[in-house]
Each structure stands twice: as C-alpha cells, then as structure tokens.
Amino acid sequence: MSTTRSPKVGLRDHRVSSTERKPYDARESSRQAIEDELKLCGYKRDADVFELFLCQKELTDVIDLSRFKKLKYLWLHHNKLQGISFLTRNYCLTELYLNNNAIFEITGLHNLRSLYILLLHHNELTNLDATVKEMKGLINLKFLNLFRNPLCQYNQYRLYIIYHLPRVDYLDGNRVTRKERREAITIFNHEKTHILQSIAFGGRVDASWNRMSLFKQKTYARLPFDFRFGNNVDKTVFDNPEDAVFVRSLKRSVMTITSLNWNTVPTRDEKYLEGKGTEPAERLTVTLR
Structure with missing residues (x-):
C-alpha cells in the first residue's frame, strides 16, 4: 500500500517572504556597507568618524547617520537613493556628494547649516521652488551643482537660483558674476531695481512702481507772511x-x-x-x- 506525503501546513511561500524583507534588506545592506567602511578606515568609535565613503554601493536607502555627530564629509554619489531623510541631524556636515542618484526631494536639508559644498546634479528634482526653499537656510553654502535635473528646464533657472541663494559663489561649476547678480535683481525684484536706478548723486529718489505717485504734488516750505515775490524789501512808508x-x-x-x-x-x-x-x-x- 503506497502512501503519499501531504504538504506541511504553515509553510510560507518563499517569494512572499523575500518581498516582505525587501525594505529590510535595503537598510541592512547600507548598514553592512557602513560597517565595512568603518573597519577599512580603522574607526573604533562613532565620535572618531569624520568622513564616510559610500559611493557606488547600489544603495536605495541608508540607515540613520545621526550617531556620527562629527561627520563632516559624506560621499553617496552613484547610488539609487530617492531622499535624504537619514541626514537631518548631522549638523557638522560641510561637504555632501549626492550626485548621480534618483533623488526627487531633499526634505530636511535645511537643518544642515554647515554645508559648504553640495552636489546634487544628475538627480530627479522637479520642484524648483521647494528645492530653493529647502536651501535658503544654508548660510555657508558656496558651491552648488544642480544641473541635469528636470528643474533646470525652467526659464531663467540660473538667475532664479542666484537671486534666492545669494551666498552661492559657484553654481553648476561656473562662478557667479556681478552681472548675473544684477540681472537676477532686475528680473525678480522690480522694486529694488527701480530704487537702484533712481539713485543719483548720492541721494535716493522716491521712484516706486505706483503710477499714481507720478502725479503727487510736491511739498514746498511755507513762506513768511510778509514775503513779496520778486522784491523782498520792507516797504514801510516813512514821512521823512x-x-x-x-x-x-x-x-x-x-x-x-x-x-x-x-x-x-x-x-x-x-x-x-x-x-x-x-x-x-x-x-x-x-x-x-
């Protein structure tokens, strides 16, 4: 009499379990990449880590890096990242290389006020206003790369960045000139432009854009009551x-x-x-x- 084995009840499909572990695997791979880098550089304490080289690791996500409180240089270019939420507490970071990823938002970047160099070229940033707003708090930012992002297709993109981020000295590898700064003010700040154009001989002229101000009556100093136009002479009559x-x-x-x-x-x-x-x-x- 032949017997057949019945399938065991309770076994989960291997394909389902691998799908469920995918987010965990992404973060675990970044954890392993960081540990390998720490061993390679000989770091034994998190307080000793000043730089991390994590480029070309096929990373899609990164674990929270807030434990590296003195981290100043971070290379994450040529990966598959989509955001930077793992960097919100690295306040000492001065150089950040995020180029050649798939980043479409940079929420949390405004907390990194020590940033001096920021490379974000070859990504998927589309919202120019949101990107600039997130960078306005970067008071030390001098070098910025944003080329090869969809937001670069906007008209006057370069002048828009120059006007809203006046501390940036190098944009997309080219130095920002005085002429570009003047053009940016002319395009995006009409009131300031008109004031600058109205300054003559060291004095400021009221030249607002309100067209009704052109018809305002000028004020004159009040004249003495005994003033005589054309002949300011006392005309008292004397007998002698x-x-x-x-x-x-x-x-x-x-x-x-x-x-x-x-x-x-x-x-x-x-x-x-x-x-x-x-x-x-x-x-x-x-x-x-």
Whole structure:
C-alpha cells in the first residue's frame, strides 16, 4: 500500500517572504556597507568618524547617520537613493556628494547649516521652488551643482537660483558674476531695481512702481507772511525820506577794504643791518555799506 506525503501546513511561500524583507534588506545592506567602511578606515568609535565613503554601493536607502555627530564629509554619489531623510541631524556636515542618484526631494536639508559644498546634479528634482526653499537656510553654502535635473528646464533657472541663494559663489561649476547678480535683481525684484536706478548723486529718489505717485504734488516750505515775490524789501512808508535812506542803509552788507603802504615796510637789510626800529606799517582801511 503506497502512501503519499501531504504538504506541511504553515509553510510560507518563499517569494512572499523575500518581498516582505525587501525594505529590510535595503537598510541592512547600507548598514553592512557602513560597517565595512568603518573597519577599512580603522574607526573604533562613532565620535572618531569624520568622513564616510559610500559611493557606488547600489544603495536605495541608508540607515540613520545621526550617531556620527562629527561627520563632516559624506560621499553617496552613484547610488539609487530617492531622499535624504537619514541626514537631518548631522549638523557638522560641510561637504555632501549626492550626485548621480534618483533623488526627487531633499526634505530636511535645511537643518544642515554647515554645508559648504553640495552636489546634487544628475538627480530627479522637479520642484524648483521647494528645492530653493529647502536651501535658503544654508548660510555657508558656496558651491552648488544642480544641473541635469528636470528643474533646470525652467526659464531663467540660473538667475532664479542666484537671486534666492545669494551666498552661492559657484553654481553648476561656473562662478557667479556681478552681472548675473544684477540681472537676477532686475528680473525678480522690480522694486529694488527701480530704487537702484533712481539713485543719483548720492541721494535716493522716491521712484516706486505706483503710477499714481507720478502725479503727487510736491511739498514746498511755507513762506513768511510778509514775503513779496520778486522784491523782498520792507516797504514801510516813512514821512521823512532821509529816515528811509538811513534804515535801508543799515540793511546793506558791509564791505571792508584795507590797503598797506609798502614804502613804510623796512627791507631785510634795513631791518637787521642798519638797525632800524620795527615801527608798524601804515595801513588804510575803508568800510563801505
């Protein structure tokens, strides 16, 4: 009598279990890559880690790196990353290489205020406004690469980045010039542009973009009540004409003319050799009103 074995109840399909372990495997592979790098560099404590070289590891996700509090240099280029949520607490990071990945958002980047170099070229960033907003807090950022991202297709992309991130000195490998900064202000800040154009001879002119301001009436200083246009002269009537001449003469400006009689000034020989006295020279002063 032949017997047949019945399948064991409770065994899970191998394909299902491998699918369920996929997220775990991605993080575990990054953990293993980090441990291998630490052994290779001879690091024994997390506090001693200043740099990590994790490029070309086929990483799709990375474990939280907050344990490396003094991490300053991180290479993650040429992987398959889609975000950077694992970097929100690495405040000492100064150089970050994320180029040649599949990153489509950079949420959390604004916390890395010590960043000096940031390479994000060859990724999938599409939202220009969100990208710039996330980078505005990077007060030390000087080198930035964003080329070969979909957001680079926007019109005036380079000038937009230059205007909203004025601290960046090198964008996409090229130095930002003064001309580009002026063009960026002209395009994206009309009010400031008009103010700069209205400055003449060291004085600022009110030249706002409100067209009604062109018709504002200018204010003038108030004139004295007894002011007479064209002839600002006191026109008090005197009974005696001589009194009028006297009063008018007192209001005239005074001019003094002084002349010196050089014949009374001794020469050098007369003064020192002949021993003549030093009498004051004769002067004639005439005062006119």
